Amino acid sequence: MDYNKILSERAVAIKPSGIRKFFDIASEMEDVISLGVGEPDFKTPWSIRRAGIESLEKGHTWYTANAGLAKLREEIASYLKRRFQLDYQPKKEVLVSVGGSEAIDICIRALVNPGDEVLVPEPSFVAYAPIAQLTGGKAVPIATRGEDGFRLTAQQLKAAITPKTKLLVFPFPNNPTGAVMRREHLEEIAQVLRDTNIMVLSDEIYAELTYGERRHVSIASIPGMWERTVVVNGFSKAYAMTGWRLGYAAGPEPVIKQMTKVHQFAIMCAPTTSQYAAIEALANCDGDIEHMRDEYDMRRRLLVDGFNKMGLTCFEPEGAFYVFPCIQSTGLTSDEFCQKLLYSQKVAVIPGTAFGACGEGFVRVSYSYSIDHLAEALKRIERFLQEETLPDGQP
Template sequence: MKKISDRVCKIGASGIRKFFDLAQKEKDIITLGIGEPDFDVPEKIKDRAIRAIENSRNHYTSNYGIIELREKISKKLRNRNKIFAAPEKEILITAGSSEGLDLAFRTIVNPDDEILIPSPSYVSYIPTTLLSDGIPVVVPAYEKDEFRLLPEEIEKRITKRTKCIVLASPNNPTGAILRRKDIEEIADIAIKNDLFVISDELYEYLIYDNEEQFSIASIPEMRERTITVNGFSKSYAMTGLRLGYVAASEEIIEGMMKIHQYGMLCAPSVSQYAALEFENCENDVKAMAEIYELRRNLLYKRLNEIENISAVKPKGAFYIFPNIKQSRLSSENFAERLLKEAKVVVIPGNIFGKDGEGYVRISYSTSTENIEKALERIEKFMGNLRK
């Protein structure tokens, strides 16, 4: 019997799934592993979805997505991000930001193109590069720099085959945010070396300590070479509605459209109509972000009080990435034992890249009560390790 494609064989299954599967076999589990908001979809969005179904808005839409939503996104990009994207030809509505990332890689990557990817970072970047026949080149981000991706680390890894830089701010799993100065220097590098940039801005509304979200595509010289990927899953708690969007040049969007129309045809119609209310849900988003910030503060304080654990204070998203090297366990062994012995799910840092070894990802997209209970269990677990 013939084998499946070499392209698929190059990638493995998501390491995150392994821990959720293990957790299913245990009782009295507290999960700090899932990257999904514990809040409900804002009521205005739910009501709009119901009206869409009742009004039979459940058929195919334009491949690009409904024009009303693209116009609202264009306005939001212009006002908030200072990105100018024409709604007709420079914005594409996707089935979640994950599809947007997949389309971005497949549209610009040729065989053996090198893609510079932060490490640690979101688990999909490397597999998606490989599925596009590209070569992932990891760029380490260090704890001493608050896990920010530094321009000099990017520059030293550029070769004649480099095609694109991937940016993620805020970052999953570290919660790091790139400073404006960093982004401007990265833009200079991209321009000098004629590179594309894929900018993953999915967590843009989940930013703390009055930090600034700065979009690289707002730099005029970067407009044509940047693919901005965003969506509604995290900030609006719409994970199951599968809705994202991409802003890029007309040429890139047209290329992405060719793949999108054959593989997906269009993003879910009801979700598109529901998202027309996103402008009216700013208070909901702000309220969620404020609660995340309180949870972050609790985790940061308590983790740093536990012997042999330390953590950098994340500036965004809803993750913290504590250093567990003093436990003398690998990230995977630490997470497995914590699950078995303390009934707490965290995600091993090495799943997010080799530079994540010695760390674990903790999500604070769960109740304060769960976080407090989990911290008690983690502290007891660490105490038992010392015995």
């Protein structure tokens, strides 16, 4: 059997995730401190777990409607209005998905035709470009810069648009940089898009994890943007519910209708138990979000200060739970730095190139881990840097 002639060319052309490569290596080593995976170290709040347990005890184990439980969609619409001033009709403009990842997938599949261009600001989450490629679309990277706070600028966006542009992926707060787009920046982006037919996929999975007095603003709330934006969010990051695999999309009815068809045939519905748990999360767990965000903020400041003190210039992230220090001063590539650090000091971080070519010279470090965990990692990284800079032959 010649599988080279059988397998999908588009699937074969996709490169494996650079995140998983280092995670898999670290998982087979002892005494490793892994700062590679973006997963909260908090347990899912008890009231959410209890709601899931109670749903099982009551025998709520059947399929739900394809779009999700009506009560959950109502709570999602209420939450988006309460937290981000977004108005959606729960019956027609909200879809419950298997994690935010599925919502991203079906949004791109519902919008992108072969040959369409999908603009992807980078560095960014690893999934956008491969999904676009699987549809036959063309992912067009836009390299954001540290001097711009790793934000997408209106000038960059305008320069990237062509007659084939169909969709802009808008990944803010950003993974891996922690960059955010404030209202004034969103206004500038909206000014470029208003007179076009370009849609926006706004991945807002880290919307609740922004720091300082200014909270997240959704681009869908900017005048002229609601009708061209699909907002993707979920429960993994804000509520520490990664294993529950639940997310959602909210957007104009014509788009959500097509996304629901794809979801219907590929998935059927999101996990029923998770949906009942999510109702509790949205209705009663705002306080848990605040507690976890305060903890992340303390960890964020520890890492930023630690990296800057050891000479690895670190952009101060304003969202998500990652720092993106520059390692160019070491003379190593991002991949070399991560491999040497892992094998020398048993600390796992992710090369910036896993998130796009413009990530070269940086590494992503997650602070979704305990203070003790992070403090020990900083000690090992500093020891690694000292060893790397010792003159040849010096012990």
